[in-house]
Amino acid sequence: MLFTCVSPAPHPAVRVVRLVFIALLLLLAGPASAQRSRNVTLLSHMNLYSSSGYSSCWSYVHSDGREYAFEFAQTGASVVRLTDPANPVEVAFFNLADSRWHEGRQYQHWFYITTEITTGRNFGGLTIIDMADPDHPHTVSSFHSNLYGAHTIELDTARGLLYAAGAAGASGQGLYIYSLADPTNPVLLTVYGNGFPDYIHTIHVDGLRGYASMGILGTVRILDLTDPAHPTTITEFGTPGGLTPGTTLSHGSTHSAWNSVDGRYLYVTDEVSGVGLYVYDLLNLSNIRQVYRYEGLPPRTVAHDPVIRGNLQFQAYYTAGARVYDVSNPAWPAEIGYYDTFPGRDGGFQGCWEAAPMFPSGIFIASDIETGLYVLRVNTNYGIVRGTVQQAPNGPVIVGAAVTQGAASTVSFSDGRYSIVVDPGSAVALTFSQFGYETLTKTLSVTPGSDQTFNASLRLKDAGTLSGVVQRGSDASPLSEAEIAVLGTPLRALTDANGAFTIASIPVGSYQVRCVRAGQVPRVLAATITKGSTTALSYFLASPLSYDDVEADRGWVLGDKFDDATTGLWVRGVPNGTIYIRTGEPIQPGRDHTPDPGAACFVTGNALVPSTNSLTDCVQGGQTTLTSPALHLGGFTDPRIGYWRWYANYFFEFTPDDPLVTQLSNDGGQTWVSVDSLYEPPSGWTYTELNVANTFAHPGDVFLRFIAQNRGDFGLVEAAIDDISSYSGSGIGAQAAPAAPVLANMTASMVGRPHPSPTHGPAGIDLALARTARVRADVFDVQGRLVRTIQDGTLTAGLHVLSWDGSIVGGSRGPAGSYWVRISSEGVTTSSRLVVLR
The missing domain is CATH 2.60.40.1120 (Carboxypeptidase-like, regulatory domain)
Known part of the structure; x- marks a missing residue:
């Protein structure tokens, strides 16, 4: 894990509370086997050190074939026997320096562990465990005389070499390379590099080549390790996540890499939201080409360490869990399945840290930062269908088309290509759909181990x-x-x-x-x-009844007696834009929303000049409150409040858990009712409308307030509000064009299509009611089973959005696939298809 922005670390008590909360979520979700998965079976789960949390894990295979897991807690290493993978047994625990970063690798019957710690020379270093008797392992060496600590570790088992990357020691910072000719007394051969900015975050070694992920430089450096005491550079190339878009500024993200079995392709992750996994063709080292980018997960998910074993790639994907890909076609991976260890929202650095598959039995393990060790097995009884989705006839490729088959789903990527793993069968029906195109269903015969091509042409x-x-x-x-x-x-x-x-x-x-x-x-x-x-x-x-473009002070209150944020307090002014340095996405708006000549808005904090430093004056340390003057809504039919909002919520450490809260009061601010909590915002300025009558039957004078908050985790929070108005939703005083009936004069209700579809999370269905009516809305799966009722009651005339958060009965998140949303009102029933991707 590599951070390029820093904000205050949470107090230890905050972390304990959060871990307890995660544990409660897991209990409420039921047994671990009920969590989301596809083609990956949970064999067992062990969570012995939840109070400290976890980081990496790795495989150990004894000479007689017995298999063990090394699971790294923050305070040490747990050694777990997996001879019966359904019933794991911890055989030892080794105390290590307290650290978020422990990594380990096997060499013969020894296991080498590096620890990264930044508090002096007397901690961290390298620990060597003797596994000659794996049920009774013991420490044979723990030294830091010339190695104080390292971020990651790699071993060349064929030549007996150890590589400690992101290391610091007596010879400075760099890549420390050791000989293991005497396995219990490593001998330092050289220190390659000079630390910042020539920082190697991880290195993967295969034969005489080393693939060094350069972190802060945003590049992969391929090294010639023929003489390990004198590494030389063969070539170096940049990765898409390595530079802030539109700038020459590196956001230090090139994280880890692993080569294909034949050595021709390199799989690279940048540990950046939405960047995902890239595959590069190394055939011509003077012209390295990107041949693939995985785009099948929500944009906030973050890929961690790729590991290749044979024709399978195992990928830790933080909040998206452990995922497995077929790389028999190494330039075009196909996702076989996944096991999601994290029950919360996607985004941030929670969930699965590592997936380790180096077990001859075919099992693999995954380490979740909060919930520990998972022992898993992938189902390899499948076939692959791949191809391109394009407009018929012979038109451009179609991006984002949903490709579904039962519980399997994917989308066509930016080059129009797709690949999907499906269960074998003589009549496997694949469905291709995209807004604006006729849906296509193709029936194919799929045999186990098959890999066939079908190019889908969709007609407009x-x-x-x-x-x-x-x-x-x-x-x-x-x-x-x-x-x-x-x-x-x-x-x-x-x-x-x-x-x-x-x-x-x-x-x-x-x-x-x-x-x-x-x-x-x-x-x-x-x-x-x-x-x-x-x-x-x-x-x-x-x-409208009232309108505030925020260009002048009209009595809003900036702050509240309960506020405790240390930076990023609400102000009124001309906003100065900031960006998230790791992706180039805007964090604070660069302009207000009001049409020219409008310039001002309410914004949380405001740097003096536009800045690429997204930490400049963002919300930190608590909450900050913005409260309106009284809005006089008494006596009006269907009173509503509309406004434009901007919200950015990026968390480096945890998924976004501090929403922008909107509240209303009709008793002068004595009590408040929360009417909206926004966790994962859309991009840019967006319009929001509040139907006040849904909260207060007789509103009178209403106060509106917004609470932006960041409770101290690693993260970025910025909010802005502009163009606030109040009005009657029935359109009093409106002059509608005579040729077009307005909503209030409609004689029939109308239902929109689910949006977005496909969706990775929540979805909405627009409903326009001509009159007050009882409405029931149900979500069914493809087998016709009711999975959720999202509306059952009376709604007033007007426009409504019926929202489904993606959860099913019991509260867990529904699996990927096709669903039908059935809406019934006044004797009329409509059904709309909704595609969910995971």
Whole structure:
């Protein structure tokens, strides 16, 4: 694990509470075998040191074939016998210096452990365990006379060499290379490199080559180790995660690498959110090419250490668990399955740290940072289907198409390619779908061990165009920068200076189209799209009851007596943008939301100048509160509050667990009701509407407040609020275009499509009700079993979003696959397909 940004470490008590909370989550989720998995079987689970937490793990195989696991807790190494993998037995525990980073490797009947620690020379170093009697192992050496500590370790067992990477010792920082000619007394041959910035984070050795992940440099350096006392550089190349996009600034992320069995391909991870796994072709070292990038997981997931054993790749993926890939085609891996050790939301550095497969029996182990050792076995009875998804006939590749077969699912990547592992069968039906295209189902015969190609061509649905103009209702003047959204689809547009918009290639059908613009009441109009035609919509937007563009002080309160954040307090001003140095994503907005000449917004902290340092004035150490003046909503029909918000929530250590909380009060702030908690925000400025009547039957004067918080973990939190308005949702005072019925005058209700679909997490279904009505919404799996009821009760007339968080009965997260959302109201039932990817 490599961090390039630092914020205050949590107090030890915070960590203990968090570990207890994780343990409670696991208990509530039921037995470990109930956690999410596909094609990977849990044989056993051991969690002996939950109070300290865990890091890496590795395999030990004795000369007589007995198998053992080394599981590293923060305070030492647990040795676990796996001769009966369903009933593991701890045979020893070796105390080590307290550290997050312990790594180990086997050489003959010895096991070598490195520890990284930064508090002086007397801790860390190298520990050697004698496993001659593996049920009674003992320490034979623990020295740090010339090696104070190391981040990672690698062994060349054929030549008896030990490589300690990210090391520090008497000879400075660098890659420490030792001879194991005397296994209990390693002899230092050389120290390669000079520490920062020439820092080697990990090295994988195969034969006479070393593949060094250079961390801070953002490169992989291939070394000639023919003479291990004098390594030389063969070549060096950069990885996509190694540079902040659009800059020459390295965010120090090239983390680890492992080569294919034939040595031609290199598998590289950068330990950066959304970057994932890359495969490089090393055939021509003067022209190393990227030939593959895995894009099948949510963008916040983080890949850790890849390990290759034969034709299988084992990948620790932090919150996405331990994942296994078929690399018989090494330039085009196919995911066989996974075991998710972490029950929470994806993102951050929790979950699976390491997957170690070096066991002849075919089992593998995984180490979870909170919950310890998992003993697993992968199911190898499968076939592979791979190919390209493109537009028919002979059109461009289609990115993000969902490819599903039962519980198996994937998407087409940015090059249009897909690969999917399926259960054998004579009639295996693969479904290919993407918004705007006709769904294709292909039935194939799949035999065990087969690897076949099917290129899917999807035909565009019949489509039309939507165009129109947005005007102010009071004077018919055009409104620029109004957002037009075709609800239930990914289609969006902004109006130009003349208030005009056009959205092309909308599949034929009936839609609800929402128009939102700062300082105006949003409107939803019905539109019917016909093939080859242009449908016209005209919006006349009314003025709201109140509107605050935040350009002046209108009585908002910055702070609260319960606030305890040390930095990143709410201020009003012109925002100065910051970025997350590891991905280039914006953390604090670079401008407000109000159309020009607007410039100011409420923002948490505000660096004096635009900065690439995302830690500059972000929320740290607690909460900060922003409270509105009274909003006078008494006597109005269907009162609503709308606003634009910006939220960034990146946690290096844990998944995002400090939401942006929105609260309402109608008693002068004596009591508050939470109406929204945002954990994982969309990118950019987004519009949010609160139906106040859902909280207060008789609201009167309402106060609105926002609480941004960061309770001390490694992370980044920034929030911004702009363009706050209150209005009547029934459209009082609005001047709707006479040719287009407004939502309040609709004679029938309308249901949108689930969005997003496919989804890696939650999804929503837009519902427009013409009148107050009872609505029931159920989610069913492909076998027709009810897995969740997401709505069962009365809803008022207007626009609603029915949300499913992805969980099923019992609270666990539903597996990947196809689901159907059935919505019933007033005797009418509609069903929509939703694809879930994991």
